[in-house]
Amino acid sequence: MNRLTIIRAAALALALVLAAALPTAASAVTPAGVPPEQLVGCTPELLDRLTGLPVPPIDPTGTVQPTQEQRDVLAGLPPIPLADLPPGLNVLTCNIVGHTVSYGVTSATVPLLAGASITISELETGWESVEVETLGSGEIVARHEEDEEAEEDADLGTLGSSDGCSQRSWSVAAFRVRSEFAYYQNINGRGSGLTEDEARTGLKSGFDIILTNANDCNRPDFMTLTARRLGDTGYLPGYGDGRNVIGFRDLENNVKGRAYLTVANGALTEGDIAINGTDYRWVNTITSTCGVSRHLASTMAHEVGHLYGLRHSDDYDNALTMYSKSSPCRTHKATLGYGDMVGLDWAY
Numbered sequence: 051m052n053r054l055t056i057i058r059a060a061a062l063a064l065a066l067v068l069a070a071a072l073p074t075a076a077s078a079v080t081p082a083g084v085p086p087e088q089l090v091g092c093t094p095e096l097l098d099r100l101t102g103l104p105v106p107p108i109d110p111t112g113t114v115q116p117t118q119e120q121r122d123v124l125a126g127l128p129p130i131p132l133a134d135l136p137p138g139l140n141v142l143t144c145n146i147v148g149h150t151v152s153y154g155v156t157s158a159t160v161p162l163l164a165g166a167s168i169t170i171s172e173l174e175t176g177w178e179s180v181e182v183e184t185l186g187s188g189e190i191v192a193r194h195e196e197d198e199e200a201e202e203d204a205d206l207g208t209l210g211s212s213d214g215c216s217q218r219s220w221s222v223a224a225f226r227v228r229s230e231f232a233y234y235q236n237i238n239g240r241g242s243g244l245t246e247d248e249a250r251t252g253l254k255s256g257f258d259i260i261l262t263n264a265n266d267c268n269r270p271d272f273m274t275l276t277a278r279r280l281g282d283t284g285y286l287p288g289y290g291d292g293r294n295v296i297g298f299r300d301l302e303n304n305v306k307g308r309a310y311l312t313v314a315n316g317a318l319t320e321g322d323i324a325i326n327g328t329d330y331r332w333v334n335t336i337t338s339t340c341g342v343s344r345h346l347a348s349t350m351a352h353e354v355g356h357l358y359g360l361r362h363s364d365d366y367d368n369a370l371t372m373y374s375k376s377s378p379c380r381t382h383k384a385t386l387g388y389g390d391m392v393g394l395d396w397a398y
């Protein structure tokens with residue numbers, strides 16, 4: 051056991067003791083039903099927000115989960131701006147588990163107290179993210195990253211799919227997908243470019259590309275992971291609701307797609323992907339009349355890359371699937387480049 055592990059174990063043990071000391075009886079509760087010991091660390095603004103809302107359980111082992119009803123109510127609230135969270139906020143004394151925290155247009159759900167867990171949200175265009183981590187001690191650590199050079203579109207000229215075979219940059223996050231990824235599809239809100247079946251096929255294609263290492267570089271497939279469709283759902287992607295949902299929804303008007311990733315102890319525990327079906331027209335095949343349509347498989351491959359832990363490539367490697375920008379009518383992200391494959395190879 052290394053030193054970090056010992057510290058983490060000690061913190062978790064402390065959290066267990068603290069949680070055990072919390073009253074379970076209904077005595078002396080506020081109108082919100084929150085034991086006062088869970089509110090002493092809140093700011094007045096946070097106290098106002100919590101009044102009358104469901105109170106998710108705080109369980110250091112992570113085995114007691116919020117109910118679906120609680121998740122749905124909390125997911126529908128306006129987010130708490132990251133700047134409104136006081137430093138050192140601890141969910142044992144200010145229970146904001148299940149609430150959404152935002153930075154700019156990006157948001158993440160405060161995870162259960164389960165050792166260490168992280169939620170990441172990230173844009174397809176213009177790197178911006180917020181990460182919210184609940185430590186074993188109950189303390190919340192939130193941070194954001196932003197790419198100042200974010201642009202709406204990239205002018206990718208005559209770039210071809212094989213150009214990525216010579217581009218080598220890659221970056222991998224600290225989590226992995228540990229088992230078969232089973233997901234629902236939401237094909238509502240897909241816009242005018244796709245039939246229902248085409249939408250299902252296009253959403254699935256990103257998984258096929260990543261998991262078969264589809265490429266024009268004569269590089270063999272090496273991944274053994276699988277993904278499985280469970281069927282259609284009406285639930286929207288982007289909520290920490292315990293289901294993996296891949297589908298369409300409205301996003302900010304310069305955002306094509308976004309991956310919402312919930313991570314605990316180094317493993318992905320929930321992965322949602324949202325495709326902006328409101329501001330963009332999506333197609334599965336690019337033709338001479340493409341206009342401003344977008345290739346769904348290309349954007350899906352990028353987002354599924356995030357789901358499996360890939361981060362953006364360097365900004366000069368514009369032919370890679372994990373390049374942060376995209377443009378209309380282009381299909382090159384639907385075949386992996388060298389850096390994309392080395393990143394996956396390293397992670398899996």
Ligand SMILES: [Zn+2]
Pocket residue numbers: 172173174175352356362374
């Ligand atoms: Zn991205």
